[in-house]
Structures are given as structure tokens and as C-alpha cells.
Amino acid sequence: MTELSERAGVPIPTIRYYIREGLLPPGNLTSPNQATYGDAHVHRLTLIRALVEVGEMPIAAVGRLFDHLQEKDADEYVTLGLTQYALVRASASESALDDQEAAEVQDLLDRLGWLVNDHHPARATLAAAVRTLRRLGQTDVLGLLEQYAAAAHDLAESEVGVVLDRDGLDSRAEAVVSIGVLGDAALAALRRLAEEDVMTRALKKPSSGPETTN
């Protein structure tokens, strides 16, 4: 376990906790107090850390995701879809949509021509963001939504291509998880960096950046 801890960069008590919670399978016992861990353990630990640290998922949500990946549905489409649902942030989807909000999201999806399950949890996330922007009076920011939708769909074409180019359902499901957690984190970072570039050019500042005078 010491070696596993070093290879994955995760402290031993944390590893024990993940094993207790069922997120990580126990090692193969070679003696009463010696177990071996392989590359699959390092990989699983890295994935758990990505979900917890980058995706900010609670341990219970990570457990539900792994349980779900274990009990795969015979239908690949169902498994990949439910994997994706498990990544939608619980906090946002807890706040249920009211009827008017649900109708508004459906109107947007109809205008876009998108086929989306009625129970997709991202409907509530989207409604919550729209509700808050409206309460804050940010109508100009709301005006960006259609452009966000177009960009999201262009990216989705490539993303689903990556998923379906893989062999095997486990590998495809891991692509869905990687795109939903690490892809989102990378995109958010690139958005902040791109916004600074555009702001820098718009205000005709040199490349020294905003911290130079503060």
C-alpha cells in the first residue's frame, strides 16, 4: 500500500477510506498483512481524485457513479446516458424546476431541435442558472445562451466521436466521465484565459496583464 500511495500521490489513510467506502477494490492478499496492488488500482485512484478534486463530487456521488458503472445495463446507450447523468452536479439538480421553467427549457430544446430525455438532470441545472441570471437582471448575459448552445453542440459532435471511436463499454464510459469532469475543467480554464486575451486587446493593454499595477 505504501507503493500504491507513492505511485498515485494519495495518502495511505485516504486509500484505506476509499477501500472502506467501496470506491477502490481491496488488494490481493499475499499474507495476513500484505496485499498487492496493480496498475488498475493506480488508475482507479487517479480517477477518484479527479472526480473529487477537479469535479468536486462528494464521495457518495462517486460511489453511486461506480456502482452504476458496475451494474451496466445491457443497452450501451442507457449505460452511457446514465453515466453522464451521474456527473451533473447534485446541488444544482436538487432545485427542481417548476412547470413554467420546464416548459421554457423544452421550448429552447425544440428551437434547437435537440432530442433530450425529459428526465435529464441538466434541464434543472440550466433552469437554475437562467432563473438566477434573471433575478440579477443580467439579460445581456442571458442573450449569450443561444451562442453557448451552438458551441456546446459543435463540441458534442467531436466528443461523442471520441466516445464511440473507443472499443468496449468500460472505455467508452470512462471517456464520458473524462469529458464531463476534466473536459469541463479544461474548457472553463480556457474560457478564463481567452476572456483575458480578448479583454487585453479590447482595452489595448500590453501583455503584462492585470496584476502589474496591483
Added chain:
Amino acid sequence: MTELSERAGVPIPTIRYYIREGLLPPGNLTSPNQATYGDAHVHRLTLIRALVEVGEMPIAAVGRLFDHLQEKDADEYVTLGLTQYALVRASASESALDDQEAAEVQDLLDRLGWLVNDHHPARATLAAAVRTLRRLGQTDVLGLLEQYAAAAHDLAESEVGVVLDRDGLDSRAEAVVSIGVLGDAALAALRRLAEEDVMTRALKKPSSGPETTN
């Protein structure tokens, strides 16, 4: 305060906590145990809830953001830039980049031709996502980064347009916050919905969605 609580949909103990932490200014005292709260209080409370619930920012980070917005730099470019930096998730930016990662992020920015401050915290967020994708062996997902960058820059052109079309630094700073928190949440939701649409068409499923057989 009862009325404020009802209008903003936030419980009174939570409001008291925000006042104690300096996130929300106290009401105007009209008698020793009566204070009045106006629209500005409702607006500020809605903003705090958006940062905490949608942006998942810790209270201390919200406090730092508001302190920063209060002590505005004379240079608008600096104020808007630092507002944006305050939104980059603390957890991801805590993990510092090593020299090789910093060089790799700079190479990407050079290829893209983007002008970005050396100290932009999103450099570390991006490096952390890339590092994890590499450890997990997701090279095909890494291959999406350039497309993410192009989409991020297109969106940034419109976003900076929204910010600079506004009058006044406070309003512009609030646009930066709304785009960075609520815009990101809306985009993430739209990405999941678009992915389902593309997946549904690719696997030639009807619009009933993945939950029908589970």
C-alpha cells in the same frame, strides 16, 4: 429582515451569518430592533447564493471577491481582471504547476496567439486537467483541447462585448462574475444536453432517452 428573507428566499439565520461575515451590509436601523433592507440587499443576497450554490465558492472566497470589488483599482482593466481571477476555483489553482507544465501551457497560449498574464490562476487549472487526463491515458480527450480553445475564444469575443457594453465599473464587474459563474453553469448544462442529442442520433435511438429501459 423577515421580508428580506421571503423576497430573497434565504433563511434568516443565513442572512445574519452573511451580515456577520461582512458579505451583506447591515440594514438601516430605524429603531433598536428594526432595520430596513432595500432592493440592493435582495440583489446582493441573490448574488451570494449564486456564488455559493451554483459556483460552489466557499464563503471566505466570496468575501475576498467582494472585498476586492470594494477596493477597486483605479485601472478598470486591473479590477475586471482580478475579479475574474477570484472566480477560478481555488482547489484547482492550489496545485501549483511545475516548470515543465508551465512551459507547456505557455506553448499552447503561444500557438493560440493569446495574451495572458503569467500569473493567471487558470493556467494551473488547465495544467491540472491535462495532467490528470494524461495519467488516465485519455489522449483522445486531450486531442479535443484545441477545439475547446477555439470555442472558448469565440465565446470570449461575445462575452467581453457584453461586459464593455455596460456602463460603470460595478456593472461591468458583475457581468464578469455572472459570466464566470452562471454562464459556466449554463454552458456545462447545455454541453450535457447537446451530448445526449448527438449520442441519441449516433445510436439511432428515439427521443425517449436512456431512462426508458432502466
